[in-house]
Amino acid sequence: MKIVVCIKQVPDTKGGVKFNPDGTLDRAAMMTIMNPDDKAGLEAALRLKDQDPQNTEVTVLTMGLPKAEDVLREALAMGADKGVLVTDRVLGGADTWATSQTLAGALRNMDYDLIITGRQAIDGDTAQVGPQISEHLNIPVISYAQNLKVEGDSVIVERQFDDRYHVLKAKMPCLVTALAELNDPRYMTPGGIFDACEAEITVWGRADLKDVEDSNLGLKGSPTQIARASDKVRKGAGEKVSLDPTEAVDYIVGKLKEKHVI
Amino acid sequence: MDFTLSKKHEMARTLFREFAEKEVKPLAQEVDETEEFPRATVEKMAKAGFMGIPIPKEYGGQGCDNLTYAMCVEELAKVCGTTAVIVSAHTSLCCDPILTYGTEEQKQKYLPDLASGRKIGAFGLTEPGAGTDAQGQQTKAVLEGDEWVINGSKIFITNGKEADVYVIFAVTGMIEKRGKMIKEISSFIVEKGTPGFTFGTKEKKMGIRGSSTYELIFTDCRVPKENMLGQQGKGFNIAMHTLDGGRIGIAAQALGIGEGALDRTIAYTQERKQFGRSISAFQNTQFQLADMATKAQAAQFLVYRAACTKDQYVKDHKTSYSVEAAMAKLYAAEMAMEVTTKAVQLHGGYGYTREYDVERMMRDAKITEIYEGTSEVQRMVISSALLK
Numbered sequence: 001m002k003i004v005v006c007i008k009q010v011p012d013t014k015g016g017v018k019f020n021p022d023g024t025l026d027r028a029a030m031m032t033i034m035n036p037d038d039k040a041g042l043e044a045a046l047r048l049k050d051q052d053p054q055n056t057e058v059t060v061l062t063m064g065l066p067k068a069e070d071v072l073r074e075a076l077a078m079g080a081d082k083g084v085l086v087t088d089r090v091l092g093g094a095d096t097w098a099t100s101q102t103l104a105g106a107l108r109n110m111d112y113d114l115i116i117t118g119r120q121a122i123d124g125d126t127a128q129v130g131p132q133i134s135e136h137l138n139i140p141v142i143s144y145a146q147n148l149k150v151e152g153d154s155v156i157v158e159r160q161f162d163d164r165y166h167v168l169k170a171k172m173p174c175l176v177t178a179l180a181e182l183n184d185p186r187y188m189t190p191g192g193i194f195d196a197c198e199a200e201i202t203v204w205g206r207a208d209l210k211d212v213e214d215s216n217l218g219l220k221g222s223p224t225q226i227a228r229a230s231d232k233v234r235k236g237a238g239e240k241v242s243l244d245p246t247e248a249v250d251y252i253v254g255k256l257k258e259k260h261v262i
Numbered sequence: 263m264d265f266t267l268s269k270k271h272e273m274a275r276t277l278f279r280e281f282a283e284k285e286v287k288p289l290a291q292e293v294d295e296t297e298e299f300p301r302a303t304v305e306k307m308a309k310a311g312f313m314g315i316p317i318p319k320e321y322g323g324q325g326c327d328n329l330t331y332a333m334c335v336e337e338l339a340k341v342c343g344t345t346a347v348i349v350s351a352h353t354s355l356c357c358d359p360i361l362t363y364g365t366e367e368q369k370q371k372y373l374p375d376l377a378s379g380r381k382i383g384a385f386g387l388t389e390p391g392a393g394t395d396a397q398g399q400q401t402k403a404v405l406e407g408d409e410w411v412i413n414g415s416k417i418f419i420t421n422g423k424e425a426d427v428y429v430i431f432a433v434t435g436m437i438e439k440r441g442k443m444i445k446e447i448s449s450f451i452v453e454k455g456t457p458g459f460t461f462g463t464k465e466k467k468m469g470i471r472g473s474s475t476y477e478l479i480f481t482d483c484r485v486p487k488e489n490m491l492g493q494q495g496k497g498f499n500i501a502m503h504t505l506d507g508g509r510i511g512i513a514a515q516a517l518g519i520g521e522g523a524l525d526r527t528i529a530y531t532q533e534r535k536q537f538g539r540s541i542s543a544f545q546n547t548q549f550q551l552a553d554m555a556t557k558a559q560a561a562q563f564l565v566y567r568a569a570c571t572k573d574q575y576v577k578d579h580k581t582s583y584s585v586e587a588a589m590a591k592l593y594a595a596e597m598a599m600e601v602t603t604k605a606v607q608l609h610g611g612y613g614y615t616r617e618y619d620v621e622r623m624m625r626d627a628k629i630t631e632i633y634e635g636t637s638e639v640q641r642m643v644i645s646s647a648l649l650k
Binding site (some may be wrong): 074189196 | 270273311323334496
């Protein structure tokens with residue numbers, strides 16, 4: 001089985017967030033980590049490989065700056081077999097649409113039975129890229145996976161849904177988006193790190209993307225306009241009142257009206 | 263000369279630090295209080311490959327270098343001296359002599375289990391009357407047919423009761439050297455469960471209290487002839503060479519303890535307020551921190567140099583790393599003792615309580631000046647190289 005896991009290098013929220021003048025993230029200036037949902041997706045793929053190491057190949061795919069190669073090497077050090085980096089100046093500033101177009105363009109060059117992405121990246125929280133890729137590739141998607149197993153030519157996924165979960169089965173090839181709660185990802189191994197640093201990473205640019213229009217790539221191909229961006233703003237302490245239930249309802253309704261919420 | 267770490271070493275440090283913070287640090291105080299061997303942590307370390315870092319892949323190890331191994335011990339020691347010494351004794355004192363002196367059969371038999379952490383290793387040289395004077399061995403081994411029969415005891419053995427494979431030393435005869443009759447010492451691999459091999463009392467220690475320190479007792483313990491490690495009579499050289507490598511591990515442990523105490527003291531002195539300002543605003547605190555950091559950095563350079571010199575030995579089997587290891591251990595151990603003592607002082611009364619890590623670290627630091635060659639022995643090694 002061939003599994004491709006899409007991973008993203010995201011800012012380490014412990015290290016502070018920096019922005020470019022146009023409101024996009026200044027990724028070059030920040031400490032980075034592998035996006036937690038993506039890491040769980042990678043772990044899920046590696047567990048499938050553990051069950052049948054001879055017949056399973058795990059490839060990690062990312063789009064980003066050249067330094068995004070680091071996150072691919074981390075994935076290789078955890079046990080992935082191959083890494084593919086899609087990097088090109090014309091791809092910069094991509095929103096979810098342009099990103100999913102880019103990744104789909106790369107995936108059209110690859111063999112896969114299963115594509116795993118994280119549910120969402122901690123720097124954007126959109127949860128759009130995975131489902132969009134599946135749409136571009138015209139394959140089924142099961143999102144919010146909290147459990148995943150393969151049976152024959154199908155995947156069976158527990159999809160998280162409010163206070164319950166759905167069990168869905170899809171025939172491969174298909175795409176699954178993983179939740180960080182899916183598992184506890186393994187550590188890299190020291191020997192894995194040494195091998196990963198020697199490994200060759202496949203690097204693709206714009207020219208290597210298949211069946212993608214220029215108008216769908218990079219900042220120009222991104223319909224999203226960033227009105228304003230900021231680091232996390234601390235919320236104030238709020239207002240505490242102590243009222244009996246009837247008064248409390250009136251008070252809350254009054255406040256909501258005051259703020260034109262209702 | 264380039265003082266920057268390579269990409270792979272930077273990644274390895276990130277791994278060790280993340281593991282130490284997440285898996286080891288939360289248990290450090292409990293391990294010290296309960297004096298219980300952190301078996302679950304060892305299993306996690308085994309899974310992550312930490313029990314065979316410098317062992318070649320062909321023997322089930324990670325195939326990394328000694329610098330990576332030293333960095334692992336350092337990062338573990340920053341949060342827990344006990345966990346660090348478990349890895350150090352296992353790797354340097356058991357895996358390494360089997361790798362260096364073992365026959366191909368011995369390597370194939372023991373190293374895959376040790377390097378994967380399925381089994382834990384230990385080393386038995388010290389006896390009640392043979393500490394620094396390692397030649398004063400009383401444990402004897404006599405060849406009977408195809409078996410060596412071992413009688414005697416070993417004390418202060420790290421990983422004592424928890425280990426599965428032991429490299430031990432015993433007198434196998436008397437030989438003439440420069441007109442004097444001296445003991446012929448040989449080395450053996452002994453497995454736990456061998457009839458006649460039992461454990462004595464567990465030591466109650468000042469520091470590294472979760473490490474399992476036991477007496478090993480051999481009473482007509484029979485090991486197969488093929489369990490002799492290296493040539494008959496070469497045991498003393500094997501022990502000394504093994505300890506050269508072990509000293510790099512202990513130096514890394516001492517380095518980590520000192521660095522860990524420094525990190526906590528930097529944080530504490532910025533939080534703690536006296537006379538209306540944080541105590542880090544006082545010049546005495548600043549100067550103390552500056553001295554602590556400078557010594558820790560110097561120790562790190564010595565430890566890394568010793569590890570890199572050993573890596574050179576692994577490649578050419580010629581380069582000696584004995585003096586480098588002795589200097590690293592001497593300096594790092596004394597740094598650890600000094601830095602942890604200052605750390606407790608800067609924490610004031612709180613630093614003397616078990617609520618704060620520096621109290622444990624000061625107790626843990628002391629042993630690094632004693633085991634695997636006291637600081638005095640390191641000075642002997644260094645000065646004898648200078649004056650030869």
